[in-house]
Amino acid sequence: MIRTGPGPPTPEPQHLDRPGSHGAAELLPRVLDALPVGIGLFEVLGDDFRFRYGNHALARVLMLEQMPLDGQSVGDVFRRDEQAAIVELFRLVRVSREPQTYFAAAGGRVPARDQIWNIDAYPVFAGGRVSYIMVLAEQTDEKLQARQREQLEANRLRRKADHLASLEKAKSEFLRLASHELRAPAAMLGGYLSMIEDESLGPIPERLRPVLPLLKAKAAQINMLANEMVEAARLEDGRLQLKRKRVDLRELLRRSLKAAEPNGTPKHRLRFDDRVGHELWVLGDPMRLEIVTGNLVDNAIKYSPAGGDVTAQLSTVGGLAMLSVRDQGIGIAPEDMRRLFVRFSRLAPYGDVPGTGLGLYLARELARLHGGDIAAVSKPGKGSEFTLSLPLESSQK
Numbered sequence: 458m459i460r461t462g463p464g465p466p467t468p469e470p471q472h473l474d475r476p477g478s479h480g481a482a483e484l485l486p487r488v489l490d491a492l493p494v495g496i497g498l499f500e501v502l503g504d505d506f507r508f509r510y511g512n513h514a515l516a517r518v519l520m521l522e523q524m525p526l527d528g529q530s531v532g533d534v535f536r537r538d539e540q541a542a543i544v545e546l547f548r549l550v551r552v553s554r555e556p557q558t559y560f561a562a563a564g565g566r567v568p569a570r571d572q573i574w575n576i577d578a579y580p581v582f583a584g585g586r587v588s589y590i591m592v593l594a595e596q597t598d599e600k601l602q603a604r605q606r607e608q609l610e611a612n613r614l615r616r617k618a619d620h621l622a623s624l625e626k627a628k629s630e631f632l633r634l635a636s637h638e639l640r641a642p643a644a645m646l647g648g649y650l651s652m653i654e655d656e657s658l659g660p661i662p663e664r665l666r667p668v669l670p671l672l673k674a675k676a677a678q679i680n681m682l683a684n685e686m687v688e689a690a691r692l693e694d695g696r697l698q699l700k701r702k703r704v705d706l707r708e709l710l711r712r713s714l715k716a717a718e719p720n721g722t723p724k725h726r727l728r729f730d731d732r733v734g735h736e737l738w739v740l741g742d743p744m745r746l747e748i749v750t751g752n753l754v755d756n757a758i759k760y761s762p763a764g765g766d767v768t769a770q771l772s773t774v775g776g777l778a779m780l781s782v783r784d785q786g787i788g789i790a791p792e793d794m795r796r797l798f799v800r801f802s803r804l805a806p807y808g809d810v811p812g813t814g815l816g817l818y819l820a821r822e823l824a825r826l827h828g829g830d831i832a833a834v835s836k837p838g839k840g841s842e843f844t845l846s847l848p849l850e851s852s853q854k
């Protein structure tokens with residue numbers, strides 16, 4: 458059955474304060490008085506600000522002995538030590554026509570030391586000008602705590618930054634010192650070993666012959682390390698200047714492979730995959746480029762402790778010479794890739810592999826000084842490939 462007829466009766470509009478007789482406008486002062494926040498209204502009269510209205514909380518929050526009187530000047534409402542700041546705050550609101558905040562730390566009349574006053578002042582417009590200023594005053598320790606937290610955090614970050622800066626300085630200082638201390642003895646060691654080798658110090662005892670290449674390789678390693686340190690220190694001081702000339706990259710790579718041979722074990726196979734088949738000229742600093750290629754080849758050997766192929770490949774792409782060194786070693790975890798070229802950064806697991814974490818940093822900086830770059834791809838447990846790109850000398854392009 459369908460029932461027709463009038464629906465339920467529409468309720469009569471009701472006053473909020475039913476059953477009393479007050480309207481919403483009359484209720485407003487009561488609502489304002491119920492708020493825990495101090496509210497005050499000041500009329501702007503030229504340079505003066507006169508009190509017009511305040512709710513109950515205003516006197517309590519501002520710890521006034523009594524509610525200010527209508528027409529009382531702002532200077533008489535606030536404590537003497539705050540008058541100037543509040544007048545300034547009001548002026549700022551009047552001029553900027555924007556809300557402003559006054560933040561006062563606990564003062565004489567505030568009961569708890571960790572409490573503060575927070576006074577927000579808002580412009581009230583009439584006829585296009587700021588005619589009144591409304592203030593909201595709170596006495597709360599929450600904001601203080603937030604501010605203290607911010608302050609603590611800022612201090613912590615500053616201390617950390619200072620600490621990092623001092624560590625950086627210490628590292629640079631270490632580089633400078635160590636490189637000086639290491640270079641002279643390393644050069645002397647290399648010199649004497651060469652003299653022993655060419656028998657200018659007398660005939661080589663038979664038993665010494667087999668270890669001589671190893672000693673020479675180790676001396677060359679120390680020499681290279683010292684060189685790296687000197688170069689890194691120069692780079693940091695902005696003192697590194699390339700001495701460029703025409704360099705045959707193919708010949709340079711051959712030299713690096715030959716120099717690295719004694720570092721490998723019988724399980725390593727050093728291979729040269731020459732896809733160019735003739736000289737490959739670049740404009741570069743031979744000594745610095747040798748640091749780059751030496752590093753890539755040495756790393757390929759060092760970080761493949763189980764041996765395997767270490768393949769250096771030479772090719773060209775567009776106007777670039779591409780020199781890559783591929784190994785079948787331990788590889789690099791994806792999350793470690795971004796730390797590869799960071800100064801002094803060594804990635805786990807490097808076990809007892811000697812190194813400083815300087816080589817790749819220096820190699821990439823040197824490549825970039827030459828207008829080139831170094832990129833790496835790797836698979837953990839499978840091996841890595843580092844590719845140096847360098848602009849070809851213009852006659853080669």
Ligand code: ADP
Pocket residue numbers: 752756757760784786787788789797802803804805807811812813814815816817818840841
């Ligand atoms: P290090 O003196 O430690 O060899 P590098 O700057 O040359 O310093 O290399 C930084 C780190 O990058 C190394 O400690 C190593 O963890 C990693 N690494 C460099 N080359 C290879 C590679 N071919 N295979 C695996 N890891 C490598």
